[in-house]
Amino acid sequence: MKVVTSGEMREIDRRAIQEFGIPGVVLMENAALRVFEAAKDMLGEVAGKRVLVFAGKGNNGGDGFAAARHLANWGAEVEVVLFASKNSLSGDALINFSIIINMGLPVHEALVSGDLDSVRNRLAGAHLIIDAILGTGIKGTVKGPVRDAVSLINDSGIPVLSVDIPSGISGDDGRVCGAAVRADTTVTFGLPKRGHFLYPGAGYTGKLIIGDIGIPKGVVESYEGITGELITRSRIAGLITKRKRDAHKGTFGRVFFLAGSAGYTGAAFLACQGALKSGSGLVTLGVPESINPVMEVKLTEAMTLPLPETDGGILSRDAVPAVLEQVRASRALGVGPGLSTRKDVPEVVKTLVREADIPLVLDADALNSLADDPDILKSRKAPAVITPHPGEMARLLGTTTAEVQEDRIGAAQEAAGKWGVIAVLKGANTVVGHPDGRFFINTTGNPGMATGGTGDVLTGIITSFLGQGMSSLDAALAGVYIHGLAGDRASLQKGERGLTAGDIVETLPLVISEFEK
Numbered sequence: 386m387k388v389v390t391s392g393e394m395r396e397i398d399r400r401a402i403q404e405f406g407i408p409g410v411v412l413m414e415n416a417a418l419r420v421f422e423a424a425k426d427m428l429g430e431v432a433g434k435r436v437l438v439f440a441g442k443g444n445n446g447g448d449g450f451a452a453a454r455h456l457a458n459w460g461a462e463v464e465v466v467l468f469a470s471k472n473s474l475s476g477d478a479l480i481n482f483s484i485i486i487n488m489g490l491p492v493h494e495a496l497v498s499g500d501l502d503s504v505r506n507r508l509a510g511a512h513l514i515i516d517a518i519l520g521t522g523i524k525g526t527v528k529g530p531v532r533d534a535v536s537l538i539n540d541s542g543i544p545v546l547s548v549d550i551p552s553g554i555s556g557d558d559g560r561v562c563g564a565a566v567r568a569d570t571t572v573t574f575g576l577p578k579r580g581h582f583l584y585p586g587a588g589y590t591g592k593l594i595i596g597d598i599g600i601p602k603g604v605v606e607s608y609e610g611i612t613g614e615l616i617t618r619s620r621i622a623g624l625i626t627k628r629k630r631d632a633h634k635g636t637f638g639r640v641f642f643l644a645g646s647a648g649y650t651g652a653a654f655l656a657c658q659g660a661l662k663s664g665s666g667l668v669t670l671g672v673p674e675s676i677n678p679v680m681e682v683k684l685t686e687a688m689t690l691p692l693p694e695t696d697g698g699i700l701s702r703d704a705v706p707a708v709l710e711q712v713r714a715s716r717a718l719g720v721g722p723g724l725s726t727r728k729d730v731p732e733v734v735k736t737l738v739r740e741a742d743i744p745l746v747l748d749a750d751a752l753n754s755l756a757d758d759p760d761i762l763k764s765r766k767a768p769a770v771i772t773p774h775p776g777e778m779a780r781l782l783g784t785t786t787a788e789v790q791e792d793r794i795g796a797a798q799e800a801a802g803k804w805g806v807i808a809v810l811k812g813a814n815t816v817v818g819h820p821d822g823r824f825f826i827n828t829t830g831n832p833g834m835a836t837g838g839t840g841d842v843l844t845g846i847i848t849s850f851l852g853q854g855m856s857s858l859d860a861a862l863a864g865v866y867i868h869g870l871a872g873d874r875a876s877l878q879k880g881e882r883g884l885t886a887g888d889i890v891e892t893l894p895l896v897i898s899e900f901e902k
């Protein structure tokens with residue numbers, strides 16, 4: 386499913402209305418019905434419930450007026466607070482406003498902050514607030530009575546249903562434009578907007594419902610240039626196929642990890658386990674030789690390849706020939722977890738980036754090893770996936786973590802485009818960038834996964850999928866989706882606070898098997 390900016394959604398609406406001939410008021414009616422259905426779910430019984438609709442003068446407000454009509458028809462006591470003068474309404478919003486006036490619904494105009502005093506009293510005992518003040522047409526910042534209303538709504542303790550997007554959130558980048566409504570549920574129309582998934586907006590959206598408003602089939606398909614997509618379950622289901630009965634372990638691609646150093650054996654372990662539990666038939670771990678005995682004990686199914694080291698359990702440049710030989714026998718390579726960036730390691734990593742001509746995942750210390758010369762990624766002949774967290778991405782792009790977080794989509798697109806790689810920018814709602822400018826947003830996962838080792842597991846999963854023959858884009862998309870889903874499942878059993886990377890590893894097989902057809 387596509388994810389759009391406010392401008393792209395406006396263009397979709399325009400084409401639906403002007404080029405396909407569906408009247409705007411029909412779209413508005415459908416939008417209002419989706420809002421009404423969500424309101425009904427939140428209220429349970431509608432009859433006798435008190436609902437306050439906070440409406441602006443644009444089409445977002447128009448959706449609110451029409452939803453008010455449906456709620457009143459079902460017996461709710463509905464009042465409307467209008468943040469504009471009645472005379473300023475026009476178009477479809479005016480049509481729906483006139484209907485509720487004809488129905489005799491009470492409307493309170495809030496033109497100055499003082500007008501909210503009476504509204505404050507009306508809130509007592511209300512069962513639901515519908516937030517239809519500002520939608521995708523927001524400009525500038527929220528000020529005056531709207532700003533006061535936002536505080537009133539957020540402090541009221543009454544359940545809030547936002548229409549299209551919480552008022553005050555930018556659909557383009559999830560920014561809070563001065564102040565924003567905190568919704569329990571948001572019903573959006575046609576397609577979700579970027580601001581629903583980008584923080585802080587994602588945190589204001591609550592539960593997101595994507596409502597069908599009858600935009601004619603073909604409007605979205607024929608609209609080239611929408612670069613955003615949501616990673617959906619159905620897309621991932623199409624990538625994971627059932628094993629043939631005559632499969633043998635070689636069928637599923639030997640993968641090779643270069644990971645671990647003294648003190649960081651856990652990272653190497655988790656990457657290998659992530660791959661084994663994601664279906665890799667044969668996993669080999671290359672490690673500095675002094676930690677090999679530890680890895681042999683920790684790992685049962687994976688094989689180890691002890692490699693020359695400099696003192697202190699750090700990989701030496703003398704390891705390169707053995708590593709390249711193992712690369713030739715493997716279908717995919719994962720480099721970085723726990724590797725350290727000391728001594729010869731950056732040189733070894735750079736050599737591999739240039740010379741390992743199999744699909745490659747670069748994580749953690751491998752990325753830090755490239756930070757002084759990331760352009761070396763351009764020289765690769767086989768596909769590469771990079772999996773930086775925001776700090777690692779900032780080092781690669783030569784910027785700050787704050788700047789990366791302010792524009793996560795832009796950062797993923799920039800890295801992917803610049804270096805010709807699949808760029809997986811980790812963090813809440815991971816963004817995957819493709820060199821052609823497309824980006825993909827993941828919504829599985831939970832805050833419990835912000836714990837040591839989960840990134841190593843992700844490297845293991847993506848490397849495993851590459852080894853099983855997926856393209857680098859598919860492996861990255863399936864990897865982040867399944868990784869998050871396993872984290873969600875594990876947190877159901879263990880809670881979020883105590884969740885560990887090992888719990889995610891243990892949950893992987895069952896989660897993946899759900900997808901096998």
Ligand SMILES: NC(=O)C1=CN([C@@H]2O[C@H](COP(=O)(O)OP(=O)(O)OC[C@H]3O[C@@H](n4cnc5c(N)ncnc54)[C@H](O)[C@@H]3O)[C@@H](O)[C@H]2O)[C@@H](O)CC1
Pocket residue numbers: 395398399402409412413416441442443444445446447448518519520521522523524525526527528531548549550574598
């Ligand atoms: N045909 C369509 O285009 C459809 C639009 N729909 C709804 O229409 C919305 C978009 O409608 P509009 O483009 O009219 O825009 P909005 O209704 O989101 O807001 C624009 C109005 O708010 C005012 N405004 C903008 N920024 C403000 C600020 N910072 N403080 C106070 N007032 C501000 C503007 O002057 C304008 O009157 C969508 O979010 C959706 O809810 C739906 O009805 C479905 C169909």
Ligand SMILES: [K+]
Pocket residue numbers: 445516517518519520547548549550551552
């Ligand atoms: K809204």
